[in-house]
Amino acid sequence: MKALCAVCIFFCLISVACAAEQAPMVYDRAVLTEDTTWRGFILVKDFVIVAPQATLRISPGTMVRFVASSRQLPNLVVQGRIHAAGTSEQPIVLRSDTSRSTGGSWGGVVLLSTEKRNLLEHCRIENPETGIDVRFSTITMKSVFISTAQTALLSHDGVIQLTGGTISDSGTGIELYNSEFDGRDTTISSCARGCVASKSALVLSSVTISGNQQSGLESEECRLKITGGNFSENTRGARIRGGEGQVFMTRFQKNRETALHISGSRIKIQRCLFSDNSQDALRTEDGRSLLTDNAFSSNGGFNVFNAGREVVSARQNWWGTTDPSRISKGISDAALDAKSGTVQVFPWLNEKPQLVP
Numbered sequence: 001m002k003a004l005c006a007v008c009i010f011f012c013l014i015s016v017a018c019a020a021e022q023a024p025m026v027y028d029r030a031v032l033t034e035d036t037t038w039r040g041f042i043l044v045k046d047f048v049i050v051a052p053q054a055t056l057r058i059s060p061g062t063m064v065r066f067v068a069s070s071r072q073l074p075n076l077v078v079q080g081r082i083h084a085a086g087t088s089e090q091p092i093v094l095r096s097d098t099s100r101s102t103g104g105s106w107g108g109v110v111l112l113s114t115e116k117r118n119l120l121e122h123c124r125i126e127n128p129e130t131g132i133d134v135r136f137s138t139i140t141m142k143s144v145f146i147s148t149a150q151t152a153l154l155s156h157d158g159v160i161q162l163t164g165g166t167i168s169d170s171g172t173g174i175e176l177y178n179s180e181f182d183g184r185d186t187t188i189s190s191c192a193r194g195c196v197a198s199k200s201a202l203v204l205s206s207v208t209i210s211g212n213q214q215s216g217l218e219s220e221e222c223r224l225k226i227t228g229g230n231f232s233e234n235t236r237g238a239r240i241r242g243g244e245g246q247v248f249m250t251r252f253q254k255n256r257e258t259a260l261h262i263s264g265s266r267i268k269i270q271r272c273l274f275s276d277n278s279q280d281a282l283r284t285e286d287g288r289s290l291l292t293d294n295a296f297s298s299n300g301g302f303n304v305f306n307a308g309r310e311v312v313s314a315r316q317n318w319w320g321t322t323d324p325s326r327i328s329k330g331i332s333d334a335a336l337d338a339k340s341g342t343v344q345v346f347p348w349l350n351e352k353p354q355l356v357p
Contacts, residue, residue: 028069032080038062043097045069047107048076052114055081060122061090066106067097073129075107078114078137086122088143095126103150103170104129111137111158120144125152131170134158134179141165152191155179155200162186173212176200183207188216194234197222204229215239216255224267226250228357231259237277240265247272251357258283259299269294273356280305280332284312286341292316293349295356296330303330310341318349318356 024041031049039059044066050056056078058064066074076082076094086092096105108128111118118139124147125131131146132139134155143164146152152167153160153174162183167173173188174181176197184205188194194212195202198220206228209216216231217238224245230253231237237252237259244266251273252259259277260269263285272294274281280301282291286308296303297320306312312333319327328335333343 024065032056038064041065043067044074044076046072046074050076050078050080050082052079055083055116058082058084058086058092060086060092062086062092064092064094065097066095068106073104073107075110077110077112078118079112080114081116082109082111082118082120084120084123088122090122091145092120092123093126094123094128096128103127103148108133108149111135111139113137115159125149130154134160146170151175155181167191172196173209176202188212193218202226208232209238210234219243231255236261239263240267243267246270249355249357251275252277252281254278258301258305261285262287262289265289268292271353271356274299274303277301283307286310289313293353293356294318295352296320299330302332304332304343304345306331306333306340306343308341309339312341312343314343314345315347316349317345318352319345322348322350 024043026043027048028045031051032054033051035055037057039062042064046069068074084092098105105127108130110133112135114137121142124145127148129150131149131152136157138159140161145165146167147169149170151172152170155176158179160181164185166187168190170191172193173191174195179200182203187208189211192213194209194216196218201223204226208230210232212234215236216234219240221242226247227249229250232253234255236257237255239261241263242265246268249271253276255277258280259274261283264287266288268290270293275297278300281296281299281303283305291314295318304314319330331343334340
C-alpha cells in the first residue's frame with residue numbers, strides 16, 4: 001500500500017508540473033501594486049510594472065517568457081524591488097516566447113529610480129534587446145548569465161555589483177554612463193564590444209574580457225582600478241581616454257591590434273604581462289602614465305609606442321632581453337620621430353618579475 005501511495009504521489013506531481021507548463025500564469029499589461037511571488041511558468045504580455053511600494057520575488061527554477069502583443073517589445077519594469085534568487089541547480093530563466101535566438105526578441109528588465117536592495121542571482125537572461133537597463137538605480141547580480149543581447153547590461157547613473165557569471169554573444173556587453181560598477185570574477189566574451197564606459201567609476205577584479213570583435217574595454221574620463229584582469233584575443237585590448245587609476249597584475253595577450261592604448265590619462269601600470277599581441281603592446285598619447293615592474297615579450301609591433309610629446313616613465317620593466325639594442329628596437333619615441341616624447345627605460349630589469357601573472 002505504501003508503495004502504491006508513493007507511485008500515486010509521483011504521478012500526481014508529474015500531472016501538476018505538466019499542468020503548470022501547459023497553463024502558465026499570464027500577466028498582460030499588469031501593474032503589481034502588492035508584493036508578489038512568481039514560480040513555475042510565467043508568461044508576460046507587453047509589460048509588467050512593479051510599483052514603487054511592491055516587491056517582486058521570483059523563485060528558483062521559474063521560467064519567465066515574454067511575448068509581444070503590440071508593436072512594442074515586452075519588458076519587466078521595476079520601480080519597487082526585484083528579488084530573483086535562483087540556485088545553480090534551479091536557475092531562473094528570462095527569455096522571449098519565440099524560437100528566435102537573436103538579440104532584440106524582447107525588451108529586457110528595466111530598473112527605474114529604485115535604490116532598494118535589488119538582487120538577481122543565478123539567473124539566465126536570453127535574447128533581449130537590453131538585458132538589464134539600470135536608470136538611477138542600484139542592483140546586485142551574482143552568477144548572472146546574459147547572452148545574445150543587443151546590449152547585455154546598460155547603466156545610466158546606476159550602482160552595480162556584478163560577481164561571477166558570463167556576458168556573451170552580444171552587441172555590447174556592458175555600457176556605463178555616470179555610473180559605479182564593481183565587477184568580480186566575471187567573463188565578457190564574443191561580443192562586438194566588451195565594456196564601454198564614460199564618466200564612471202570601474203573596479204574590475206579577476207575579470208576576463210576576451211574574444212570580442214572590436215574592443216575589450218573602451219573607457220572615457222573614468223576612474224579605473226583593474227586587478228588580475230585578462231584581456232586576450234580581442235581586436236583591440238583596451239583603450240583608455242582621460243581619467244585616472246591603475247592597472248595591476250593584468251594580462252594583455254594575443255590581441256589583434258594594440259593591446260593597451262592610453263590617451264591623456266593618469267594611469268599606473270604595474271606588474272602586467274604584455275605578450276604575443278599582433279601589433280603594439282602599449283601605445284600612449286600624453287597624460288601622466290607610469291610603467292613599472294611589467295613584462296613585455298613577443299609582440300608584433302613596438303612594446304611601447306609614444307605617440308605624444310610628453311616623456312613616458314617606463315623604468316624597471318622586463319623587455320624580454322637585456323640587450324640594449326634589442327630593447328631600443330621595441331620602443332618608438334623621439335629616437336625615431338622628433339615630434340614624439342622620449343620613453344625612459346633605463347634602468348631595466350634583468351629578468352621577468354616573479355609576481356607578473
